[in-house]
Amino acid sequence: SQTIHQWPATLVQPVGSPLSLECTVEGTSNPNLYWYRQAAGRGLQLLFYSVGIGQISSEVPQNLSASRPQDRQFILSSKKLLLSDSGFYLCAWSATGTSGYEQYFGPGTRLTVT
């Protein structure tokens, strides 16, 4: 069966510090991968998605970046965090292909920038 892992679960970082959040998927190959941010009491904002190794598409301009160094690994990074980067970060995967496929979400990382 497939599983998705995210770490860390919670993180408190000062403004201006770097960030690295990691997501890995097990039990599937060549998944589509996604990073979302969820502000408190708000909906989902898609940040990045990837359809293959080294292929990253950005949905919103920001000081965040993403990388996919391996087929089932997706990393979200920042060189200098802003207060507005606080939120709940969710990684998700879906099967290769474009229609009819649901997403599977990780447990999330709660980031607080102080």
Place this chain on the structure above:
Amino acid sequence: GNSVTQMEGPVTLSEEAFLTINCTYTATGYPSLFWYVQYPGEGLQLLLKATKADDKGSNKGFEATYRKETTSFHLEKGSVQVSDSAVYFCALRGSGGSYIPTFGRGTSLIVHP
């Protein structure tokens, strides 16, 4: 572009009440439709889905029917429990080559004993 509209929340019900959360969508072609649930402090989980018109998705007592004529996918449950308290998201994936799902803003459900 595609869009999903959900009713504003929170929806507050007593245990064993009937639940309806409305969802309507705008999309070209024949999208697939989904309901996800998010319990406090957790990621989203797929609750049910429907991939073509008139399909009914169902799971854990919840159900939703894909109505193309009204572009709707309303979520229903006959008797809610306190444990159903969560945020519910309606979503679609368009046909014709889209990797990007479109989510509604979510509807919070609070069930009191």
